[in-house]
Amino acid sequence: MAVNLYIPSDDAVFPVPGVEIGVTEAGIRKADRRDLTVFRFSAGSSVAGVFTRNRFCAAPVVVCQQHLASGKDIRAMVINTGNANAGTGEPGMQAAYQTCDALAKLLGLDSKQILPFSTGVILEPLPVDRIEAGLPAAIKNLSPNNWVSAAHGIMTTDTLPKIHSQRVSIGGKTITITGISKGAGMIRPNMATMLSYLATDAGIAQSLLTGLARELADVSFNRITVDGDTSTNDSFIVIATGQSGLTIDSTSHPHYAELKAALAAAATDLAQKIVRDAEGATKFMTIKVEQAKTSEEALLVAYAVAHSPLVKTAFFASDPNLGRILAAIGYAGITDLDVAGVNLWLGDVLVAKQGGRNPDYQESDGQRVMKEPEILVRIALGRGNITETVYTCDFSHEYVSINADYRS
């Protein structure tokens, strides 16, 4: 049911010099599926991460933050699906350390040079023995050309792998940017998303990369929502290997803006791919709120509309029951909103004008837009000049089926 989500052909997925990937089947939850992925980075790579703010954040998220803060160069990552290692208390922490220890020993690294990630069911013990047993096969599989395989290896309820890859010329150098993401439910990232890994062979100073990763998250993964549920395991990792010969060491570097724009485009594409493949999605909706006083109030309105089950089911039905959008704007939390200043467009159709139904609005025009797979909902609040955009999807029978059956 994915909405306009395309997988690039193998020859359009560019390996990133300095990044090797190995994937295997470790039988963590189910047999016969790729569920264990290892990344190895060349010496001199910079790595930065942005993580969930869920207070029940998973053990591997805690360990990632410890290892990134340790000052050691990050040289490898290990990712399992089938189990989130969240809500698992102290035994979960030990399982995450044990996973890092095992990989460090096999790769000849310090345990703190490893970042661990888990995704899957919450509240169940991580089968760390199966991960340990699977690691040698994953390492044997290490190759620069395994991005597509890794995109498969990190999937849970995703129906399709999510890959972004591009080559750009910056400062006379050819720079490669390739990334993958996963996630289809429990998606309303708060400072990061389920799992996404974005690598480039540009060099970016570590001090710069940490702030940049957060800026990239803020324009991409922090602007998508499927169901309003912020995961316990959200992680977004940016890797800069420097193998291209271009190295950016400060925000005043002549090519910083160019590289940042290319990385932001990649991060946004990977975030939107999560929405396109959201659980049960049949429509991709862009909620654009204009003329707000502040970014905060624009996002209040955008998320109220994006999370309303009534709005989402109306889009599923292609039914222009647009009063539901007005209701969501009204309860979003702007207590001094003057509804007489509010205009609402569906695509190019002006539906509500100055807070009431546009006298020229024809139901058939609304219907026409609602039938499209990609829909723009544009709301002008008439209060200021700030704009914010959020991406979401509709709410279908399939969403209920998937989430009623997830563990079965």
Place this chain on the structure above:
Amino acid sequence: MAVNLYIPSDDAVFPVPGVEIGVTEAGIRKADRRDLTVFRFSAGSSVAGVFTRNRFCAAPVVVCQQHLASGKDIRAMVINTGNANAGTGEPGMQAAYQTCDALAKLLGLDSKQILPFSTGVILEPLPVDRIEAGLPAAIKNLSPNNWVSAAHGIMTTDTLPKIHSQRVSIGGKTITITGISKGAGMIRPNMATMLSYLATDAGIAQSLLTGLARELADVSFNRITVDGDTSTNDSFIVIATGQSGLTIDSTSHPHYAELKAALAAAATDLAQKIVRDAEGATKFMTIKVEQAKTSEEALLVAYAVAHSPLVKTAFFASDPNLGRILAAIGYAGITDLDVAGVNLWLGDVLVAKQGGRNPDYQESDGQRVMKEPEILVRIALGRGNITETVYTCDFSHEYVSINADYRS
């Protein structure tokens, strides 16, 4: 699909002396259904209301507030279904005034003595001509015994009428308390619910009743949620006719507490009946949050759990996928929550202990509780001594079907 929602037999629905009700079919949206209801109150009745805080509140809600503030005795109400008269701008205001004028003329009252209510589709013009044409038949039907008929007359996507009726002895007088409510979707009342009318023949001074109505709403309608969508038309009205001979004129009256408790029990029952008949509901869930520092943070957690589509679909499936509840607690917004202090019970089963899985927890125990139609989710935050309780329901295929088809 209503969950343990029973309709009292006719002889258990006690008329309230001083209240007459007339119901008719006015063909407002569809033919052959009761869609227009008129209430008339005896002289000397006190009437107070609590209304939605949605900024896109409906025209009749604005008019109700104007008429209640005018100082005139409220003597009648008129309620139509099929059209919410919301998002209708100035023409909607005129339609609400015109409705009051028409009823006032027929009953020999001032227009300001009428409260108008509408419920149904948003953003469509109110067919006020059909309301005017239907009023004489509604008035001809006026009788003290029409409470059940009125409960039918105000239904939209409700599957069953919602009625509460009791007789209590207070201060040697027999006091009757009878009320009705409606609503099944777009339910997350903020200071009131869709529509509910609660009448008693106790006398309550007007100055007292206004504050009391808000207190009653805060323990009943403001503690239920179906889909997190706050309606444009929420209204809760309390009528005290005084015909019983018992009159309460201050909070220090010896029988005030007793009468308030009886009214609160009635309001809570009417609110819970809305959840029991929520769109597509198969389970009635009580979310009780204990050991919070403040009421605000207890409600943050309770509503995060109650609104999570992932939690709601897991309950629909009777699948004890309880990590989803931990995830919701974690993202609810308590930024300094120490998860090691959190315990979670499902019914009598301790699922999570000190932030992790209870080592003694058996999946079969969780399964047993999940299969019940009424489920208690109890969360202890380990931070303080405040408790708050919210009532909600699960999220089923039927919810999607109902809301994808509502206008068809």
